Amino acid sequence: MTYLDHAATTPMLPDAVTAMSEALSTVGNASSLHSSGRRARRVVEEAREAVAEALGARPSEVIFTAGGTESDNLAVKGIYWARTKADPARRRVLAGAVEHHAVLDAVSWLASHADAEVTWLEVDATGRVLPETLRAAIESGPGDVALATVMWANNEVGTINPLPELAAICAEYDIPLHTDAVQAVGAVEVDFGASGASALTLTGHKLGGPYGVGALLLDRDTPCEPLLHGGGQEREVRSGTLDVPAIHAFATAVRSSVRNRQATFDDIGKLRDDLVAAVLHEVPDAILNGVPADDPAGRLPGIAHFTFPGCAGDSLLMLLDAKGIECSTGSACTAGVAEPSHVLLAMGADAASARGSLRFSLGHTSTRDDVDALARELRGVVDRARQAGLAGMRKHKQEV
Amino acid sequence: MRVLAAMSGGVDSAVAAARAVEAGHDVVGVHLALSAKPGTLRTGSRGCCTIEDAHDARRAADILGIPFYVWDFAERFTEEVVETFVGEYAAGRTPNPCVTCNEKIKFEALLDKAMALGFDAVCTGHYARLSVVDDVPQLRRSADEGKDQSYVLASLTPEQLRHAMFPLGGSRKPDVRAEAAERGLSVAQKPDSHDICFIPDGDTRKFLESRLGERPGDLVDAETGAVLGRHTGVHGFTIGQRKGLGIDAPAPDGRPRYVLALEPVSGTVKVGSSRDLGVERIEADRPVWPGAPLEGPTECVVQVRAHGGTAPAVAEAVEGGVSIRLREPLHGVAPGQVAVLYRTDAAAGDLVLGSAKIASTA
Numbered sequence: 103m104t105y106l107d108h109a110a111t112t113p114m115l116p117d118a119v120t121a122m123s124e125a126l127s128t129v130g131n132a133s134s135l136h137s138s139g140r141r142a143r144r145v146v147e148e149a150r151e152a153v154a155e156a157l158g159a160r161p162s163e164v165i166f167t168a169g170g171t172e173s174d175n176l177a178v179k180g181i182y183w184a185r186t187k188a189d190p191a192r193r194r195v196l197a198g199a200v201e202h203h204a205v206l207d208a209v210s211w212l213a214s215h216a217d218a219e220v221t222w223l224e225v226d227a228t229g230r231v232l233p234e235t236l237r238a239a240i241e242s243g244p245g246d247v248a249l250a251t252v253m254w255a256n257n258e259v260g261t262i263n264p265l266p267e268l269a270a271i272c273a274e275y276d277i278p279l280h281t282d283a284v285q286a287v288g289a290v291e292v293d294f295g296a297s298g299a300s301a302l303t304l305t306g307h308k309l310g311g312p313y314g315v316g317a318l319l320l321d322r323d324t325p326c327e328p329l330l331h332g333g334g335q336e337r338e339v340r341s342g343t344l345d346v347p348a349i350h351a352f353a354t355a356v357r358s359s360v361r362n363r364q365a366t367f368d369d370i371g372k373l374r375d376d377l378v379a380a381v382l383h384e385v386p387d388a389i390l391n392g393v394p395a396d397d398p399a400g401r402l403p404g405i406a407h408f409t410f411p412g413c414a415g416d417s418l419l420m421l422l423d424a425k426g427i428e429c430s431t432g433s434a435c436t437a438g439v440a441e442p443s444h445v446l447l448a449m450g451a452d453a454a455s456a457r458g459s460l461r462f463s464l465g466h467t468s469t470r471d472d473v474d475a476l477a478r479e480l481r482g483v484v485d486r487a488r489q490a491g492l493a494g495m496r497k498h499k500q501e502v
Numbered sequence: 503m504r505v506l507a508a509m510s511g512g513v514d515s516a517v518a519a520a521r522a523v524e525a526g527h528d529v530v531g532v533h534l535a536l537s538a539k540p541g542t543l544r545t546g547s548r549g550c551c552t553i554e555d556a557h558d559a560r561r562a563a564d565i566l567g568i569p570f571y572v573w574d575f576a577e578r579f580t581e582e583v584v585e586t587f588v589g590e591y592a593a594g595r596t597p598n599p600c601v602t603c604n605e606k607i608k609f610e611a612l613l614d615k616a617m618a619l620g621f622d623a624v625c626t627g628h629y630a631r632l633s634v635v636d637d638v639p640q641l642r643r644s645a646d647e648g649k650d651q652s653y654v655l656a657s658l659t660p661e662q663l664r665h666a667m668f669p670l671g672g673s674r675k676p677d678v679r680a681e682a683a684e685r686g687l688s689v690a691q692k693p694d695s696h697d698i699c700f701i702p703d704g705d706t707r708k709f710l711e712s713r714l715g716e717r718p719g720d721l722v723d724a725e726t727g728a729v730l731g732r733h734t735g736v737h738g739f740t741i742g743q744r745k746g747l748g749i750d751a752p753a754p755d756g757r758p759r760y761v762l763a764l765e766p767v768s769g770t771v772k773v774g775s776s777r778d779l780g781v782e783r784i785e786a787d788r789p790v791w792p793g794a795p796l797e798g799p800t801e802c803v804v805q806v807r808a809h810g811g812t813a814p815a816v817a818e819a820v821e822g823g824v825s826i827r828l829r830e831p832l833h834g835v836a837p838g839q840v841a842v843l844y845r846t847d848a849a850a851g852d853l854v855l856g857s858a859k860i861a862s863t864a
Contacts, residue, residue: 416571416573416574417615417619419571420530420569420571420619421619421620423569424530424569486618486619486620487619489618490615490618490619492618493614493615493617493618
């Protein structure tokens with residue numbers, strides 16, 4: 103099996119598996135006062151410190167959640183609610199046009215249910231939010247902005263945003279900036295304190311930790327209303343009994359992936375360059391989307407996103423799957439119907455190109471064999487998918 | 503063979519796929535998303551287009567251990583099936599959208615894509631027996647007469663039939679359900695789908711009105727020419743219809759009135775007694791012959807609706823069509839319907855000789 107879908111989820115790191123397995127057989131509610139509770143509490147607090155240290159945050163800024171979607175919802179909705187409560191004039195949310203659906207849909211929900219007004223921040227052809235775009239959006243009415251949310255790195259095309267610059271602009275106006283760093287943590291350097299962001303989302307299963315656990319790094323001075331009410335855990339921002347084994351394994355994975363980040367970056371980056379070269383060699387008219395090859399600092403090391411003209415993404419995916427190669431057309435949809443990617447559309451692609459795209463993403467278990475396997479099968483697969491695309495078009499035109 | 507199994511999420515297509523797997527074929531399951539907004543066509547578990555149905559199909563594929571994908575045919579379906587359906591009604595004809603869907607979607611759009619992607623056949627859960635004898639496809643009624651779907655498949659060309667696979671043709675529905683349960687398929691007890699999948703509440707008239715608006719016209723006595731009332735559009739009527747005519751006064755002879763003819767250009771609906779409803783001759787065009795066209799007048803049975811509506815007849819191929827003389831009059835025969843000709847065969851199942859679209863009746 104050739105697994106080229108690490109951006110969807112990546113295998114757990116061995117030390118995270120060990121940490122989780124060990125913790126699973128212990129008992130203890132971290133809120134209990136007896137010794138089992140204290141032991142659990144200690145595991146959680148050590149995890150909190152480890153995550154904080156790895157990502158340039160203070161331990162008190164780490165709020166454990168059930169993953170990226172929850173962290174994004176908590177930040178976007180919670181900060182919006184808190185900011186509008188403090189000043190009802192703040193109803194505007196500035197959000198990148200290529201955000202993950204966990205942010206996009208949370209923002210849209212605020213618009214439909216909480217009277218928010220959304221200013222979508224356009225991106226350039228590589229998928230990047232330019233500082234001047236953010237500045238212009240703020241300056242059209244600085245007093246009415248509740249928050250801005252711009253992802254650290256894009257999950258489909260891998261483009262990295264100039265986060266410190268964007269945060270500095272927000273800081274000029276005392277506007278909190280949330281960033282979804284789900285794809286960035288463990289892949290590129292992420293320093294929460296130095297970035298200037300007020301809130302940052304990360305999740306376990308993208309960096310070698312377990313599913314269903316993540317964190318929101320939340321600056322102490324940024325008010326945030328809870329989504330979940332109850333026992334008042336996690337600074338009263340996120341109630342719910344803490345999942346001690348998952349948190350323990352998550353912190354272990356964060357520490358390992360951040361510690362090995364440079365080596366991973368170099369190895370995976372090199373492998374990605376090979377993959378890009380192989381794809382362009384086999385299919386010369388394939389189009390590499392996102393940041394160009396000569397700007398490695400501008401993108402994630404592990405993602406290569408291509409448009410294959412004349413092909414439907416779902417045909418490519420099925421044919422590659424039949425050859426044992428697993429990749430993705432971008433983000434999945436509930437019914438399983440491949441929608442044209444909103445990311446590519448925002449980057450200026452037409453709907454046909456957006457539908458004819460594939461994302462290959464590499465991770466810590468990727469090898470040269472994976473690239474070779476793809477290179478071996480890709481040309482035949484693309485030729486077939488192209489025939490299928492032509493067959494569909496020909497028939498369609500005849501009948502119209 | 504490499505087989506693409508069209509999986510609606512129902513029990514029939516799931517068992518059909520299972521049998522294809524068991525026959526040793528390399529099977530991939532595909533669910534066709536036919537609605538641009540999944541979940542809006544039908545709620546519940548009767549249709550073929552909801553998210554729930556896609557989920558059921560995926561679960562069946564999981565259990566069979568075959569790859570599964572959802573393919574988006576919403577645009578093609580809307581254009582070729584829904585628009586055609588509406589257009590035919592507007593023209594005073596009575597179309598069968600399932601026939602169109604088999605012809606244009608399952609065994610054209612889907613089959614073309616499947617062939618281009620390297621598949622050899624498309625497998626569905628239809629109840630009809632299909633074999634190929636001397637390179638000529640033979641389509642026969644299902645072993646389960648109550649479930650027989652040969653009528654809605656009879657418009658497929660020989661080329662389409664050569665790449666079709668109906669593994670349930672020799673089975674009876676209760677046995678298919680039992681087999682599904684045995685195989686651990688969770689759809690074993692899912693209710694059958696009925697009616698038209700894109701009209702969730704079954705109210706065809708309301709659906710057509712929402713698409714075509716009001717096109718008022720006269721209700722006219724076919725014999726006397728007297729105007730008996732007004733109506734909101736010919737698309738609200740089908741030939742043979744008795745209820746909902748909206749005429750207050752009874753017929754002079756006290757007998758019920760039926761719709762006898764629809765004239766879309768003038769917007770006239772002609773009504774009269776049931777004795778004028780009987781059809782004895784059918785002229786049909788766009789014929790499809792699975793094998794050779796009929797040679798000379800041929801004794802056969804003609805069927806004009808998916809369920810019921812059969813009569814013995816003598817049919818003859820004519821230039822561009824088929825001329826059919828019925829041995830006994832048939833009611834509710836409308837232009838736009840498909841006439842399917844069968845040769846009776848109690849042992850192997852009635853054989854489809856050909857089919858054509860009804861252009862006129864007398």
